[in-house]
Amino acid sequence: MPAKPVIKKAPLKKAPAKKAAPAPAPEPAPEPAPAEAPPAEAPPAEAAPAEAAPAEVAPAEAAPAAEEAPAADAAPPAESAPPAEAAPADAAAAPPPPTEPAPPEAADAAAAAAPAAQPPAEDAAAPAAPEAPADGKTSAAAAAPPAEEPKAPTPPPPEPEVPTSEPLNVSVEDVNDTSVTIKWRPPEKIGSGLDGYVVEYCKDQTTDWIVANAEPTPANRLVIKDMATGDLLHIRVVTVNPGGRSAPGALAEPVIVREVVDRPKIHLPRVLKSRLVKKVGEKVNLVIPFSGKPKPVVSWTKDGQALDPKTMNIRNSDKDSILFIRQVERSHSGKYEMSVKVDSFEDKAAIILQIVELPGPPTSIKLADTWGFNVALEWTPPQDSGNTEITGYTVQKADKKTGDWFTVLEHFHRLNGTVSDLVMGNTYSFRVFAENKVGRGEEAAVTKETAQILKQGIHYQPVDYKEHDFTEAPKFTTPLSDRAATVGYTTKLLCAVRGYPKPKVEWMKNSMIIGEDPKYRMINSQGICTLEIRKPSCFDGGVYTCRAKNSIGEAAVACKLEVKQVVNPAAEKKE
Structure with a gap:
């Protein structure tokens, strides 16, 4: 009968159940953190029971397969899937299966159901692995108290909405x-x-x-x-x-709301585009043309204020506006603005008028030092510059004996200076005028103290210069040169000589002094000696000598003159 072999295989079920049942009981409850991680080796755990299920075909081979499957998959559930360990813990709490012998029919049914209903402890983790993502969280939450979530910080109250300023x-x-x-x-x-x-x-x-x-x-x-x-x-x-x-x-x-034919426009002359400078007392007559249609409304302001009709006049026409001031004063200086307006369209032009006058005197002046024939002065700029920059200063001196003022420094730019070449024994006063574009100021700052040039301890010794001796013996710088002349054609002999005192020049022909012969003309100008021979003949050839002589010595140069006759070739053939 085939039932007897099945009864003999029943003890194979008891040994693994007794060994694996007490193993998961002492393990501590899993921590909540790893409980959330799903087991990586869950699918292979299901494969072991699937292979072990057909116990009726080969019960002897199913047991070793069931034992090898948990051995291969035991490590991953133990490391990363505590919920898989919780399932064997529940299985350990259940009572072990009975070990009493059963009838043959019951034994066959138990042998077939044993691998599926009561797997070994090692295999208990494998069936529980597929349910780890869902059941693992539940078992981890049951094993450990839930951790309190940190409270989020209270957000600050929203800032109030603020509107913008006006456009x-x-x-x-x-x-x-x-x-x-x-x-x-x-x-x-x-x-x-x-x-x-x-x-x-x-x-x-x-x-x-x-x-x-x-x-x-x-x-x-x-x-x-x-x-x-x-x-x-x-x-x-x-x-x-x-x-x-x-x-x-x-x-x-x-x-x-209407059509503007021609917008207003000011045609400012080029002269008025820069600063206009006038002297006090002069006349100002500014004519500024403009255009616009309908007729623009013209208005003037000075430094943002309306013009004073008592000091200046405004005359407007259809094409221009005239600003007239009979005699300008310092108070007329400022920025004048002209405006022409047609409805809401407007054009403006600015004119800067600067009224200048002579500057005032320097604020103070003092004698800084006195030594020898020199005096050092220092002064400060004037308080009133005449509404323009200071361009220089004029320094004057006056002798106490005469009281006459003389200018010693003019257009001087610094605020200190030295007056030199004063007369020994005299007492001097000094004054300074300020200058600007208009001219020199009318008032001056005068020193309160006087400077006295003392005589004691001053001895003037003039320098003894040795006069240079300019005396020199005659010396020809340009000698005479040999020349050839033609009969009947005037010729000249030239040379140059220097010496001090001025040397006396003589001309000689063949060592004979040439006298007052009208045939010869002798010229001596600035050391250039010239002998002119008028229409020489064949007998005028020879050696000519120029001799210069003074109290220091004498010198001479000579040359040879050859006078040639012109020969006519045609006359010779006839002969």
Whole structure:
């Protein structure tokens, strides 16, 4: 009967169950941190029971397979899957299976069900591994108390939303009979951001503000369209952000919706583009042309204030404006600004007028030192410079005996100087004038003390210079040269001589002194000696000598002159 072998194999089930059951009981509860990690070797753990299940086919081979599978998979569940260990712990708490002998039919059923119902302790971790991701968390939470989550810090209260400041420099860029174009600059302070700008307008004599743009515009320019010609509009611009609306930036004056034919323009002369300098008492007559249609409105200001009609006159025409001052004063200096305006369009030009006059005297002057024939002076700049820069100083001296003032330093730029070459025994006073572009000041600063040039201890010894001896014996710097002349043609002999005292020059022919012969002309100018022979003949040839003689000595040079006759070849052939 085949049932007998099955009964003999029943003890194979008891040995692994007794050895593995007490093993997982003493292990401590797993820590919560590794309990969350899923076991890496879970799938192989399921393979062991799957191979061990068909016990009816080969029960003897199933047991070794079941024992090898937990051995290979035991390490990963022990390291990384504490929930897999918790499953054997629950299995250990259950009562072990009975060891009493069973009937043959019951033994066969128990042998088939034993590998599936009561696996060994080593194999208990393997079936539990697939359920580790779900059951492991539950068993870890049951084994250890749940850790308290750290509380998040309390967030600070949100900052309040702040609106921006008002837009700047709201002005009109263009206007015609149906629209108005305005522009502006961003606000100085940006609160909680900037979403855009809203432009609103209100017709004159009404209080209803109408929004020109349905949505806030990020640009700094907007065209207000579909306006009626002749409307007088008040316009303002508001910024919008999460904090709300800002204060409005409005136009200074209302705008008339109409076509401007010619915008106003000031044609400032080139002379007035730079600083205009005038002297006190002079006349100022400035003619400044402009253009614009309709006729612009002209206005003048001085340093931001209206002009005083008592001291200056303004005359305006359709094409120019005249600023006239009969006699200018220092108070007329400043920045004059002319403005021409047509509706909301405006053009401006600035003119700087500087009225200058003579400077005042230096604030103080003193004698710094006196030695020998010299005096050192020091002074300070004048308090009144004449409304222009100081260009220099003039220093004068006066002798106490005569009282006459003489200039010793002029156009002097420093604030200290030295006066020299004073007369011994005299007493001097000094004064200093300031100078600017207009000229020298009328008043001067005078020294309170006097400088006395003492005689004691001063002895002047003139230097003894040896006079140079310029005496020199005659010496020819350019000698005579031999020459050839033609009969009937005048010729000259030239040489140069120097010496001191001035030497006397004589000419000789063949060692004979040439006297007052009209045939010869002798010239001696600045040491250049010339002998002119007029229309020489064949008998005028020979040796000519020039001799120079003074009290120191004498010198002579000579040359040979050859006079040739011109021969006519045609006459010789006839003969």
